[in-house]
Amino acid sequence: MQVFNTLTKRKEEFIPLNPPIVTMYMCGPTVYDYFHIGNARSFIMSDVIRRYLEYKNFNVKFVMNLTDVEDKIIKKANEQNTSAQSVSEFYANAFFEDINKLRIKKANEYPKATAHIEDMIELIKELEQKGIAYNIDGDVYYDITKFNEYGKLSGKKIDELEAGSRVEISELKRNPLDFALWKKAKEGEPSWDSPWGKGRPGWHIECSAMSTKHLGDTIDIHAGGNDLIFPHHENEIAQSEGAKGKQFVRYWIHFGFLNIQNEKMSKSLGNFFNARDILKLYSVDAIRFFFCQTHYRGPLNFSEELLEASEKGVEKIKNFLLRINEEIDNVNSNETVNPFDINKYVIEFENSMDDDFNTPKALAVIFELIKDANKLLDNNHLNKQSILEIKEFLKKSLDDVFGIISFDEMKANVKSIEDDLIKLILDLRDELKKEKNYNLADKIRNSLNDLGIIVQDSKTGTTYKKKF
Ligand SMILES: [Zn+2]
Numbered sequence: 001m002q003v004f005n006t007l008t009k010r011k012e013e014f015i016p017l018n019p020p021i022v023t024m025y026m027c028g029p030t031v032y033d034y035f036h037i038g039n040a041r042s043f044i045m046s047d048v049i050r051r052y053l054e055y056k057n058f059n060v061k062f063v064m065n066l067t068d069v070e071d072k073i074i075k076k077a078n079e080q081n082t083s084a085q086s087v088s089e090f091y092a093n094a095f096f097e098d099i100n101k102l103r104i105k106k107a108n109e110y111p112k113a114t115a116h117i118e119d120m121i122e123l124i125k126e127l128e129q130k131g132i133a134y135n136i137d138g139d140v141y142y143d144i145t146k147f148n149e150y151g152k153l154s155g156k157k158i159d160e161l162e163a164g165s166r167v168e169i170s171e172l173k174r175n176p177l178d179f180a181l182w183k184k185a186k187e188g189e190p191s192w193d194s195p196w197g198k199g200r201p202g203w204h205i206e207c208s209a210m211s212t213k214h215l216g217d218t219i220d221i222h223a224g225g226n227d228l229i230f231p232h233h234e235n236e237i238a239q240s241e242g243a244k245g246k247q248f249v250r251y252w253i254h255f256g257f258l259n260i261q262n263e264k265m266s267k268s269l270g271n272f273f274n275a276r277d278i279l280k281l282y283s284v285d286a287i288r289f290f291f292c293q294t295h296y297r298g299p300l301n302f303s304e305e306l307l308e309a310s311e312k313g314v315e316k317i318k319n320f321l322l323r324i325n326e327e328i329d330n331v332n333s334n335e336t337v338n339p340f341d342i343n344k345y346v347i348e349f350e351n352s353m354d355d356d357f358n359t360p361k362a363l364a365v366i367f368e369l370i371k372d373a374n375k376l377l378d379n380n381h382l383n384k385q386s387i388l389e390i391k392e393f394l395k396k397s398l399d400d401v402f403g404i405i406s407f408d409e410m411k412a413n414v415k416s417i418e419d420d421l422i423k424l425i426l427d428l429r430d431e432l433k434k435e436k437n438y439n440l441a442d443k444i445r446n447s448l449n450d451l452g453i454i455v456q457d458s459k460t461g462t463t464y465k466k467k468f
Contacts (some may be wrong), residue, residue, distance in 0.1 A: 001056070001354045003221075004297060006229060006252035007153055011356055015222040022058045024050060025249075027224035027232070028110065028311045029418045030067040031091035032076050034272075037302060038258040040102060040263060040275040043226045044403075045255050045296040046287055047104045047360075049223070052353050063214045064107045065207060066092055068114050069200055078393075084190050088114075098275050102284055103403040111210040113201065117192045119209040120201040124181045124194075126243040136172045138184035138197040138250060144177050146236045149345065153252060154230035168173055179235055181205050204235035221248040224347040226257055265302075273302075285318075286310040288404045292359040317398065317405060320370045324387050325414070331384050332388075340376065340386035342393055345369045349397055357400070366397060374432065422453060426462050429465060 003013040016022045026046045029035050034041070036335075053060050067073075068088035077084040092112075113120075124140055125342055126308055127133035132146040144158065161177055171294045181380035183207075185191035185198040192200060201209075211219055217240070224233065235251065240248035260271040279286060290310040294300045344363055376382040390417045425444060432441045445455045452467040 002356050003251050004356045005250075006254050007249070009155075012251070014251065016058065017218060020057060020059045020123075021359050022053050022060045022063045022221065023219040024053075024060055024221040024223065024265065025207070025211040025219050026062070026064045026107075026217055027228055028064040028066050028221075029091075029095055029228065030072055031088045031095060032069050032070070032072040033091060033271075034094055034276045035274065036265065036276055037260075037273045037278055038225065040098075040278070040287070041258050041291050041300060042223070042255040043099060044102060044291050045188060045357075046223045048292060048359060048402060049296070049357050050254065051105065051403065052357060055401050056448065057398065062105075063109045063111065063211065065210050066095070066110055066112045067203060067206060068092065069190055070113075070203055077407055078188065081435045085114075087152055094276070098279070101279055102275065104407065109214050111214060113206045114190075116206070116210050116213060117201065117214050121182075121194050123205060123209045123212070123239065123243055124201075127181065130242065132242045134197050135176070138182075138199060139172070139180060140182035141178040141233070142175045142181055142195055142242075144175060144179075144237060144238065147242050149241070150177075150238055151234065153234050153237055155229060156234070172308065179204060179231065181239070189457075207232070207238055208236050208239040209242075211236075212244070217244045217246045217248070219249055221251045222253070223251055223253040226254045226318070229254055232310055240243065254297065256294075256299045256363070258296050260302050262301055262456075266425065270378070278307075282307050283314065285314040285404055285406075288402060289314050289363075291402065291410055291455045292402050293362055295360055296357060314404065317370065317394075318410065319403070320374065321391075321394065322379065322414075324391055326386060327382075328387050328391075331377075331382060331387065332379070339380060340373070340390070342386065342389040346393055349393075362397070363402075366394070369393075422448070422464060426455065426464065428438075429464065 002011040003014045004011050020467040021191070024046075024376060026043075041254055050060050050062050066088075069084065073084045073087050077087045080087065081272070124133055127142065128135070128140070130146075131143075133140050133142055158177065160174070180202040180203060182194060182196055182199050184196075185200065190200060204347065211222070222233070222236075237248050260273065263269060263271060286307060290307055291300070292303075293310070293313075345368070348365040348368075349362050350364060352358045355361075363452045369390065373382060373386075394405075395407050399407045425448070429441050432438075432444075448455055448464070454465045454467060456463050458466070
């Protein structure tokens with residue numbers, strides 16, 4: 001399996017540290033607002049990658065943090081005249097609601113920054129002892145000149161960065177690129193006790209401390225949006241490798257940008273969409289289909305037309321699934337005129353996904369399968385065994401890996417229509433009984449019985465049971 005590693009800027013053979021375990025850390029949301037559709041792309045594609053690793057029988061330990069103390073949260077709390085805690089709790093709940101609707105599998109852990117302050121303090125102390133961190137009157141900074149490899153992830157050169165940055169007069173740090181590990185408490189902000197006095201952690205130290213705590217010093221995969229490469233992930237490397245002297249992450253995976261109608265999404269342009277709003281307009285099936293149609297690293301343009309097209313794509317898949325469900329009992333079980341080779345499609349699907357999770361190519365394989373199978377069904381050339389194999393493969397690919405179609409939901413839908421139809425027939429049968437047309441009423445009861453539906457008449461009305 002080949003994975004593109006942002007650190008080396010090329011595809012590499014994927015070899016986890018302790019197979020079959022794969023440790024995977026994903027930068028989670030800062031819970032000060034609903035997450036937007038660009039975040040949804042990162043969350044969904046990291047979910048697809050995790051699901052595919054599980055398909056390949058890896059045992060994935062997936063951790064996603066929640067940043068619940070940060071400037072934006074404090075700002076919102078002050079605006080709304082409430083506490084930072086109540087803001088972060090409200091949006092953390094909204095986050096869980098939304099990812100559940102988007103069929104994103106639960107992580108093994110969702111560590112919260114405020115529950116790991118001690119771990120962050122310990123890590124900062126380690127950096128201070130090694131002379132990498134320095135304290136100026138209660139503010140603690142990371143001295144980037146003490147980490148030779150600073151810039152290795154983003155490919156940025158320190159001198160160029162320095163030339164382009166300015167130091168705020170209020171900041172007393174040694175180098176403009178030094179970043180805050182611990183921020184001295186300000187009036188009206190949440191704060192914790194520390195060896196440097198009251199304060200709160202910087203954003204970058206949160207991920208270093210929490211990933212180490214839950215997944216160990218070296219993790220297999222660290223994922224996040226492209227926009228996090230610099231400075232966030234660059235700083236995470238500096239902190240973790242500076243403190244532990246070990247490789248922090250084996251494979252860095254980054255998700256591409258999302259534009260809206262070819263423009264950058266921004267609140268000021270009025271083209272800013274929350275995942276929550278999009279879920280009101282389109283099915284989760286179509287949203288996941290839409291994201292899987294583009295490679296996770298590439299840029300993606302979000303438009304109504306593309307979402308509509310995704311709904312159509314999903315409909316095509318569902319129609320095919322309904323068709324094979326229907327035909328499974330009708331086909332000639334011995335028909336082998338054109339034996340169907342499911343392995344051909346399975347291998348192509350896996351080859352595509354093994355090539356840096358090429359979901360658009362893997363989806364194309366599925367559509368090819370649907371086209372070929374439909375043709376064979378039209379000519380009655382597909383036997384029962386083949387249909388069962390197709391169904392099993394589509395369950396694994398479309399449901400287990402992509403999460404585009406939920407077979408359980410489809411089954412439940414078909415079932416509820418079935419129940420509605422039985423009720424309709426029984427209502428009509430009641431009418432017949434009222435008209436004393438007992439012959440026809442009995443005929444309906446017997447026919448339903450033949451289908452495995454037992455009708456029971458009593459004084460209070462008619463009920464039914466299904467035979468197994
Ligand atoms: Zn992070």
